[in-house]
Amino acid sequence: MYGWHLRILRVNLTNKKVTKEDVDPKFARDYLGGRGWAIHYLYNEMDPKADALSPQNILIFATGPLTATPAPTGNRYMVVTKSPLTGALAHSNSGGEFPTWMKRTGFDLFIFEGKADGPVYVWVNEDQVEIRSAAHVWGKQVPETTDRLKVETDPDARVACIGPAGEHQVLMAAIMNDKNRAAARSGVGAVMGSKNLKAVVVMGNKNPPLFNPDGMRDISVDTSKNVGIDVKKGSNLRIYGTAYVPQVTNTLGILPTRNFLQGTFEHTDKVDGVALKEQYLIKHVPCYRCPISCGRLTEVPDGPYKGKGEGPEYETISSLGTGCGVSNLAALTKANYLCNELGMDTITTGMTIAAAMEMYEKGYIPESAIGMPLKFGDHDAMIAMIKKMASREGFGEDLAQGSYRLAEKYGHPEIAVTARKQEFPGYDPRGSQGMGLLYATSNKGASHMEGDVAYEEVFGVPIKEDPLTTDGKPELVKHFEDSFALIDSSGLCVFLAIRYVFSKDRMVWPERLSEMMNLTTGAGYTPEEVMKAAERVYNLERLFLIKAGSGPENDTLPQRMLHEPLPDGPAKGKVVELDKMLPEFYKLRGWDEKGYPTKEKLQELGLPA
Amino acid sequence: MRIQIKLIANFRELLPPGSKNGIVELDLPNGTTVREAITRFDIPLDGSSVIVLNGLTVDLNTPLNEGDRITAFSAIEGGSTYRQGDDDVRLAPANPAS
Ligand code: SF4
Numbered sequence: 177m178y179g180w181h182l183r184i185l186r187v188n189l190t191n192k193k194v195t196k197e198d199v200d201p202k203f204a205r206d207y208l209g210g211r212g213w214a215i216h217y218l219y220n221e222m223d224p225k226a227d228a229l230s231p232q233n234i235l236i237f238a239t240g241p242l243t244a245t246p247a248p249t250g251n252r253y254m255v256v257t258k259s260p261l262t263g264a265l266a267h268s269n270s271g272g273e274f275p276t277w278m279k280r281t282g283f284d285l286f287i288f289e290g291k292a293d294g295p296v297y298v299w300v301n302e303d304q305v306e307i308r309s310a311a312h313v314w315g316k317q318v319p320e321t322t323d324r325l326k327v328e329t330d331p332d333a334r335v336a337c338i339g340p341a342g343e344h345q346v347l348m349a350a351i352m353n354d355k356n357r358a359a360a361r362s363g364v365g366a367v368m369g370s371k372n373l374k375a376v377v378v379m380g381n382k383n384p385p386l387f388n389p390d391g392m393r394d395i396s397v398d399t400s401k402n403v404g405i406d407v408k409k410g411s412n413l414r415i416y417g418t419a420y421v422p423q424v425t426n427t428l429g430i431l432p433t434r435n436f437l438q439g440t441f442e443h444t445d446k447v448d449g450v451a452l453k454e455q456y457l458i459k460h461v462p463c464y465r466c467p468i469s470c471g472r473l474t475e476v477p478d479g480p481y482k483g484k485g486e487g488p489e490y491e492t493i494s495s496l497g498t499g500c501g502v503s504n505l506a507a508l509t510k511a512n513y514l515c516n517e518l519g520m521d522t523i524t525t526g527m528t529i530a531a532a533m534e535m536y537e538k539g540y541i542p543e544s545a546i547g548m549p550l551k552f553g554d555h556d557a558m559i560a561m562i563k564k565m566a567s568r569e570g571f572g573e574d575l576a577q578g579s580y581r582l583a584e585k586y587g588h589p590e591i592a593v594t595a596r597k598q599e600f601p602g603y604d605p606r607g608s609q610g611m612g613l614l615y616a617t618s619n620k621g622a623s624h625m626e627g628d629v630a631y632e633e634v635f636g637v638p639i640k641e642d643p644l645t646t647d648g649k650p651e652l653v654k655h656f657e658d659s660f661a662l663i664d665s666s667g668l669c670v671f672l673a674i675r676y677v678f679s680k681d682r683m684v685w686p687e688r689l690s691e692m693m694n695l696t697t698g699a700g701y702t703p704e705e706v707m708k709a710a711e712r713v714y715n716l717e718r719l720f721l722i723k724a725g726s727g728p729e730n731d732t733l734p735q736r737m738l739h740e741p742l743p744d745g746p747a748k749g750k751v752v753e754l755d756k757m758l759p760e761f762y763k764l765r766g767w768d769e770k771g772y773p774t775k776e777k778l779q780e781l782g783l784p785a
Numbered sequence: 786m787r788i789q790i791k792l793i794a795n796f797r798e799l800l801p802p803g804s805k806n807g808i809v810e811l812d813l814p815n816g817t818t819v820r821e822a823i824t825r826f827d828i829p830l831d832g833s834s835v836i837v838l839n840g841l842t843v844d845l846n847t848p849l850n851e852g853d854r855i856t857a858f859s860a861i862e863g864g865s866t867y868r869q870g871d872d873d874v875r876l877a878p879a880n881p882a883s
Contacts (some may be wrong), residue, residue, distance in 0.1 A: 409796075412795050412858070415794065415795055416795075420794040423793040423807070426858050428837070450797070450807075635860055636834075639832065640860070643842070745840060746837075748840055
């Protein structure tokens with residue numbers, strides 16, 4: 177076989193047993209790789225009802241068939257596990273360099289089981305696998321951990337690790353790789369911390385053999401060329417990174433502002449990509465083999481928020497910035513650096529603080545509980561809260577649970593803007609109806625990366641849709657969810673994939689992507705077959721959700737989205753009309769009217785009925 | 786009739802010098818449409834641009850009213866198609882919504 181190594185590394189942290197397993201080629205083809213392979217192992221090997229932070233949970237690192245190939249942006253991996261934040265499924269994506277190095281060890285997947293009896297890290301140098309003590313880096317932040325582990329393994333190795341937040345099993349803890357890249361969402365870092373696994377270090381030279389190396393080279397060069405043409409014309413992602421987006425969402429009235437109390441922010445000019453470029457940008461930084469290069473290396477050169485690192489990205493601006501009513505760009509950038517260093521998801525961190533700010537202002541949480549005033553816009557208080565969260569100190573203990581549990585504890589669950597207990601990303605669905613249906617049905621709780629119809633509703637990529645209508649959204653959401661399951665399984669970055677390896681129709685179609693997968697693996701897929709495989713993956717995840725106790729009853733949105741109309745902006749007066757979309761969505765998915773996959777659908781997909 | 790044009794991110798370069806925060810004010814005769822107003826700038830009127838009126842998705846032939854704001858930004862990362870052998874860059878077919 178080509179493309180896939182068809183080998184899995186299994187590390188049992190309890191008994192320190194390391195095993196190497198072969199993968200059945202038919203399974204490999206049917207489940208694509210990455211996210212697809214991983215849900216198969218998660219579904220079959222752990223009890224979905226088990227506590228996510230117990231040794232019964234398993235933690236999977238999964239590369240795709242296009243990872244470590246010449247495909248531009250073939251640099252991704254997925255972290256798949258049961259989420260302690262949502263109590264259901266976590267699958268978080270990251271790029272940088274670690275995933276490519278991981279695949280070059282000669283394994284497609286790493287599976288970590290059990291729990292070590294003290295802090296450890298796992299060092300994988302091709303077939304040589306060691307479980308080493310991490311006592312000396314326990315408590316250390318991400319940059320220092322990364323540097324030290326490279327020194328004691330190989331300076332050319334790559335590191336994925338948790339920071340103090342993951343060690344304290346904070347529910348928004350991320351797994352950071354290459355210092356600044358994050359598999360951020362759903363608390364995957366807390367799971368790693370619960371296993372006493374501080375880091376995974378990888379090194380190797382085993383590039384996967386390609387079925388048609390010349391064809392793969394040509395298609396990769398051509399795809400990069402297409403990107404190059406756009407970049408020459410002026411690509412916003414290259415010039416401003418995702419930080420150009422606040423101006424777009426503010427214009428549409430869907431920029432999360434003050435915990436979604438508003439959809440427009442009066443100081444957007446102070447926290448957008450133009451301001452960031454003028455004030456703090458040093459240079460753009462790409463992930464491995466990426467012609468787009470949307471990452472930003474920035475520096476706040478002096479003053480109280482002095483620091484250097486990557487970001488902020490749009491999703492950080494819309495959470496730690498506008499979400500908290502914060503307009504001080506230096507402080508916001510510093511907050512981003514802190515989250516990276518401590519190892520935390522900026523979206524859930526920011527929106528949890530935003531919920532606490534609203535509750536403080538409404539008098540639902542007394543100042544005595546917090547230890548200081550916590551008003552919207554108070555960037556110093558926000559930074560203080562981030563530090564407390566990472567160490568669960570004082571009020572940080574409450575914040576470390578995320579906004580759903582925080583709001584419930586203080587008697588006001590209506591304040592939490594979450595779906596399946598996960599905080600919303602940066603698109604207010606009252607002004608982008610398709611995103612509302614996506615958040616309500618997403619297998620990992622509220623997330624844009626599960627099937628980002630904002631590409632069409634907001635960005636006009638490839639076709640502009642009216643974001644305020646529900647018409648046609650169920651079919652669009654279903655199609656994007658499946659398309660994103662495919663991208664996440666392939667090993668490509670969404671930013672490139674959606675624009676350059678799918679057709680430019682409203683129903684984007686994976687013509688070039690399936691061709692790339694064929695040139696890599698020799699699997700002979702048709703585009704229809706890869707979409708069917710993606711649907712299989714999506715439905716197996718749904719079965720996991722149902723078994724975990726987060727089934728159709730959780731296909732809903734918080735009160736603010738369903739009953740509190742947006743007070744300002746172009747979407748003023750709108751709520752999410754979920755009941756208009758959900759029944760049709762179920763039907764299109766081949767699920768019954770309650771939202772359970774039908775026997776016929778499962779049989780069609782070859783899943784356990 | 787006074788209206789505003791706001792251009793986002795890389796489209797800002799198309800604004801006359803001296804415009805603040807990506808915004809320019811224009812004095813236009815009554816009945817001017819979105820399309821007529823935006824053609825004063827070098828913005829591609831096809832699927833590679835997103836053009837909204839007061840934040841709403843509208844037909845480009847919509848007449849403007851006093852105080853309206855047109856906002857435009859590039860969807861260029863997805864707007865172009867290139868086939869091997871093409872010398873010049875071709876743009877995707879016009880946005881059916883416009
Ligand atoms: S587009 Fe951005 S996130 Fe994606 S691979 Fe390139 S640099 Fe990384």
